[in-house]
Amino acid sequence: MEVALYDTVFPGLNLLKQGKVRDIYALGDALLMVATDRISAFDVVMPSPIPGKGRILTRMSRFWFEMMEGLIQNHLITADVEQFPALCHPYIDILRDRSILVRKAEPLSVECIVRGYISGSGWKSYLESRRICGIMLPEGLQESDRLPEPLFTPSTKADMGAHDENIPFEQVEDMLGKDLAARLRDVTMALYERAVAFAEPRGIIIADTKFEFGLIDGELALIDEILTPDSSRFWPKDTYRPGGPQKSFDKQYVRDYLISLGWNQRPPAPELPPEVVENTRRKYEEALRRLTGAG
Numbered sequence: 001m002e003v004a005l006y007d008t009v010f011p012g013l014n015l016l017k018q019g020k021v022r023d024i025y026a027l028g029d030a031l032l033m034v035a036t037d038r039i040s041a042f043d044v045v046m047p048s049p050i051p052g053k054g055r056i057l058t059r060m061s062r063f064w065f066e067m068m069e070g071l072i073q074n075h076l077i078t079a080d081v082e083q084f085p086a087l088c089h090p091y092i093d094i095l096r097d098r099s100i101l102v103r104k105a106e107p108l109s110v111e112c113i114v115r116g117y118i119s120g121s122g123w124k125s126y127l128e129s130r131r132i133c134g135i136m137l138p139e140g141l142q143e144s145d146r147l148p149e150p151l152f153t154p155s156t157k158a159d160m161g162a163h164d165e166n167i168p169f170e171q172v173e174d175m176l177g178k179d180l181a182a183r184l185r186d187v188t189m190a191l192y193e194r195a196v197a198f199a200e201p202r203g204i205i206i207a208d209t210k211f212e213f214g215l216i217d218g219e220l221a222l223i224d225e226i227l228t229p230d231s232s233r234f235w236p237k238d239t240y241r242p243g244g245p246q247k248s249f250d251k252q253y254v255r256d257y258l259i260s261l262g263w264n265q266r267p268p269a270p271e272l273p274p275e276v277v278e279n280t281r282r283k284y285e286e287a288l289r290r291l292t293g294a295g
Contacts, residue, residue, distance in 0.1 A: 004037040004049035005098070010091050020045050021057070021230060027085050027101070030077060034099040039230075039280070041255050042265040043164065048272035054098040056284045061225040062100070063292045068194065072187050074222040075102040075214070105214030105223050110172055111157050111164060112184050114192040116150045117207040119143065119233060119246070121166065134168035144207070144235075145242045150192055152185045157212075183220060184213060195227050202290050204249065205240055207233035229284045249287035254280055 008015075008023045016026040020040040025032040035054030039046050058079065065074045078084075079100045081092045088095060115122050115132065122132045123143050130137055133153040141147075154172050155164040173181040188211055199206050209232035212224040225231055229250035239247050245256070257276050263269070272280075288294055 002051050004051040005054060005094065006038060006049045007036055008034050008091075008094065010088075012087055012090075021054070022224075027087065029104065030085075031102050031104055032084070032088065032095075032099060033102055034095065035225075036098075039251060039254060041251060041258055041269070044265065044267050044269045046254070046269045046272055048277055050277055050280050050284070052281060053284055056288050057225055057228045057230060058098050058100060059294060060228045060288055060292065064195070064227040065222070067198065068191055068222065068226070071190050071194065072220060072222050073216070075105050075216065077101040077103060102223070103216050103221075105216045105221055107157075107212065107214040107223065108180075108184070109157055109175060110154045110167070110184070112188040112211045112213060113153045113155055113166075113208060114150050114188050114211075115147060115153055115208040116192065116196065117144055117146050117205070117233075117235075119207050120252075122151075122153065122208070125166065133166045134170075142243045144240075144244065144246050150189060152188055154184075180220070187211075187213075187220070187222075191222075191226070199234075199291060200237060203237045204287065204290055205235040205237050207235055207246070209233070229287050234287050249283045249290075251280065253283060 007018065010025065014026040015023065016031065017024045021036060021038050023034045023036060035057045037049035037051055037053045039050050039053060062079050065076050081088070081095050081099065084095065084101055118126055118141055125132050126137055126141060130139065132151060135151055138148065152169065153166055154169065155166050157164065169181065169185065172184070191211060192209060195209070196206050209227055211222065211226060214221055214223045232250060233252060234249040235246040236249065254272065254276065261270060
């Protein structure tokens with residue numbers, strides 16, 4: 001197994017930001033985004049990395065960016081390390097397959113979540129009020145049920161260590177204006193529909209997923225990662241049974257382990273045992289294989 005990359009140290013490069021998973025460097029008019037092997041749960045970064053995870057995320061995002069062309073532009077310039085600026089060349093072996101060069105964007109202040117099934121925080125909200133983000137749902141739904149139609153359920157973008165909060169669509173309109181809010185909703189739904197149509201014949205249910213957007217030269221663009229096991233709930237179609245939690249190819253497995261510990265979901269996070277690390281890696285690899293055919 002490869003050695004995990006927890007964080008990056010690149011003398012001579014300007015580290016702009018260290019996110020939950022990605023280290024971002026400023027390179028003139030572009031940004032270098034490096035996907036490490038860190039994993040977060042409940043918006044807290046775990047001390048235990050998942051070896052190879054950053055490569056899987058990068059490969060999957062590149063795959064989906066290409067598939068979504070025509071729906072909306074994205075920020076990707078290139079993933080070919082040989083085309084990166086010369087300042088990056090001393091670090092090519094580390095950057096290969098886990099980094100992308102992207103255009104700078106002005107990130108929007110909401111995360112665009114679409115739910116096709118009721119799970120996670122959506123299920124919790126339904127139990128409390130029969131609503132998700134202010135949207136009233138039918139009585140009698142079970143955990144993991146397919147929703148009558150996919151829902152756009154935006155949230156705030158929390159800083160590291162803080163929790164995202166679901167917000168009603170009207171709040172997005174207040175924050176960004178009605179036209180941009182409507183555009184975000186419509187593009188989010190179109191991206192989800194295309195992804196679902198591709199994934200289900202390949203044995204994966206995309207229960208929900210999160211997209212992030214920004215403005216590049218005033219135009220809306222897809223940024224960050226898309227449709228990875230970090231940003232989505234992927235369920236195997238052949239074992240899907242509503243009425244409870246589902247097997248998954250995403251980090252829900254890590255969340256479930258942490259819940260079993262009774263951890264308070266605040267830093268510092270506990271170490272993940274070797275079997276949890278290895279099982280998580282295998283789940284991510286299986287999602288990549290099923291969706292892209294890559295091993």
